[in-house]
Amino acid sequence: MILRVHPADDLIVALQDLSAGQIVHLEGRTWTLPEAIPAKHKFASQDFPSGHLATMYGVTVGRATQAIPAGGLIRTGNLQHHAAPCTGKQADLLWTPPDVSRWQGRTFQGFRRAHGPAGTANHWLVIPLVFCENRNVAFMREALTRALGYAQTSAYERYAQELVQAHQCGRLAENTGLPLEALPVPTPLFSNISGIKFLEHGLGCGGTRQDAIALCRLLAGYIAHPNVAGATVLSLGCQHAQVSLLEAELSRLYPQHSKPLLIFEQQKWASEQAMLTEAIRATFHGIAQAHEQGGRTTCPISDLILGVECGGSDGFSGISANPVIGHTADLLAALGGAPVLSEFPELSGVEQNLCDRCLSPELADRFLDLMRRYEDAARACGSGFDANPSPGNIRDGLITDAMKSAGAAKKGGTAPIVDVLDYGEPIRRHGGLTLYCTPGNDVESTTALAGGGCTLMLFSTGLGTPTGNPICPTLKVATHTALMQRMADILDFDTGAVITGTQSVASMGESLLDLCLATASGDYVPQAIRLGQDDFLPWKRGVSL
Structure with missing residues (x-):
């Protein structure tokens, strides 16, 4: 009670x-x-x-x-809102890893890469360097997805067709309660390619040079991602986010990158049609060649990079779903994997605990520096971390940002913090938790986690959030059973048994790790993938000019 x-x-x-x-x-x-x-x-x-x-x-x-x-x-x-002050690392962490004997020797069926960890999927990307190319990206999506067998007709489209037919017959269509299930997906032409993903966005020009560099750094992370087989990049030519910036970030952050990269700059072509027909042809052949590289194979659990996220949080988030996710993160860390905690505005008030978990004072200092610079920027805009809780958060019991943060941080478990990274930096260190600087905005944060290299995500929600990522499989974790029953079409895992006391956090965390491994192997398809929730939203940190 x-x-x-x-x-x-x-x-x-x-x-x-x-x-x-x-x-x-x-x-x-x-x-x-x-x-x-x-x-x-x-x-x-x-x-x-x-x-x-x-x-x-x-x-x-x-x-x-x-x-x-x-x-x-x-x-x-x-x-x-009020949070206790933090003075950097003040204590050493004595961590007792959870028992992982049950998973020793376990593997997942993933996609091996020439360099770095294995992927849990195998996508081809089509990316605009600037918003001016979004229309051309849309043309490529229309041309390629259905032709290659990656598109499906939704029940909503079928329902609209029924409305048209009724109108043409001179009658008023009624809501017949059609089941909103998608028709079967056609068999893809290239079965070793998980899909073609098109990353439209609103950046690339009109902002600061720093924003252009940050965008190129993020896109470089997507191109080099373990879940990506190759990429096609569309550029206009005159924008801030130049091809040379993208290539420089790829070379600097991912010097061993060797995947196919096709670049088309519109202002160098005689016509839009000429560029698009060649981009479509080259992309088709690139996908065909990537398919020939083979499919899933045995990979170690230690290759997994797990982003943990929350959205639509409620008063149960810090009691059920987030601690369950945190235990899964600890299990993965003990198995040599890499859990990653982001959303820095939602760590306000727990800085001291996180600093004391850092392996070194230098890591703790970097974390505090990123936190303080972020909040200073928010205050310069007339706001602050205290403004983070949304009306939905407050309505369901999260009254202050510190209260929300203390529950949100539970997703990061208890393992040592082995790295602290700014937005767009690649995730490298395994065997402990990485802190990753992102906004609290759900999609900006999940976009960044995937850009850093996360190959799987756990996303807790108490109110229900239809969020996914184009390249990183995302599992939605409900905080209570009533939500799971009401929104089962967008959720994957129910932690309500923690609230009722019928299961422990540890037992549910173990079950969630098993679901992660099934997802990483392609044996379980998250609802976000079934629904095509390919949310992509780069973080615009500067002003528009």
């Missing part, structure tokens, strides 16, 4: 709706609630004077702006 997450907490979580006047018990204490407490929300365990620092997950998550009685509901009107 109610839960204290950490022994030091003075905020108590309602696991179900509680009514005004209801008497609740926990750990030998009794409260008569002065007001209703909705499920996922918190109440004060004692009388809070104004200025009291509230604690949850064992850390400071807010400051009372007025007196709150014991049992009183915590809301935005009586608690504001």
Whole structure:
């Protein structure tokens, strides 16, 4: 009915709706609630004077702006964001890895690469260097996807066709309740190629040179990604994001890159038609050659790079889905893999714990420097990390950014932090957690995680989020069973048993790792892939000029 997450907490979580006047018990204490407490929300365990620092997950998550009685509901009107200060690495981490004997010797069926870790998929990319080329990218998508057998007719398209037929027959079509299932996908011409992905975006010109470099760095990460067989790049020619910038970032960050890379610059061609017909022809032959390289083969678990993400978070996220994901991350780290935690605005308030987990003071200092520079930039725009929680977050119990962050950080488990990276940098170190600087925006963050090299993603949600990535399989993890039942068409894994107490975080984390391995092998297809959720949104850090 109610839960204290950490022994030091003075905020108590309602696991179900509680009514005004209801008497609740926990750990030998009794409260008569002065007001209703909705499920996922918190109440004060004692009388809070104004200025009291509230604690949850064992850390400071807010400051009372007025007196709150014991049992009183915590809301935005009586608690504001406040986080404890951080002074860099102050303690050494003593980590006991979880037992991974069950997975020793286990492998997955992936795509081996000449250099670096194996992929969990094998895509061909078509990428514009500037938004001016989005139209041409769309032409290539229209020309290639159905012809090569990667397109499917959706139930929505079938329904629209029924509406047209009814209209042509002079009758008004009714909602017949057609099942919204896609028709079977045609057999691809090139079975060893997972698909062709088209990464449209709105950047490449009109911004700062720094944004152009950041975009080229991100696109270089996608081109060199373990899940990518080759790429076609369309450039206009006059934009900030020059071909030479892309080639420089590829050479600097991925010096061993040797995959096919086809580049077409429109202003060097006699006509748009001439360029596109050659781009389509060369891309077709590039895909055919990549197909001949072969399909899935046995790969070690230690090759996996696992991005952990949350979106549409609720008051259960830090109690069920995020700790479950965190345990999966710890299992993978103990097996030599590379879990990656991003969303720096959602780490505000837990900096000290993360600094103490860093392998060296230098890593901790780099983390703090990235955090402080990021928040300074937000404050320069008249905002700050405290503005991170969305209306949906707040409505479902995440009242302050520190409260949201303390639960969000649970996705990163407890393993040592072996690296701290800025946006666009390649993920290299395995056997521990990497901190990766991205926004809290779901799609900007998942886009960056894939650009850094993540070959699989776990995405927790308490409200339901239809998000995926073009090249990185993304598993959606529900925080409670009611959500899983309501939105089963977009979700993959239910951690509601943690809320009901019928399963432990550890047991569910183990099951989730098994699902990760099935996904990495192509044996399980995430809902995001079934639904074609190919979300791609580069981070624009500068201003438009």
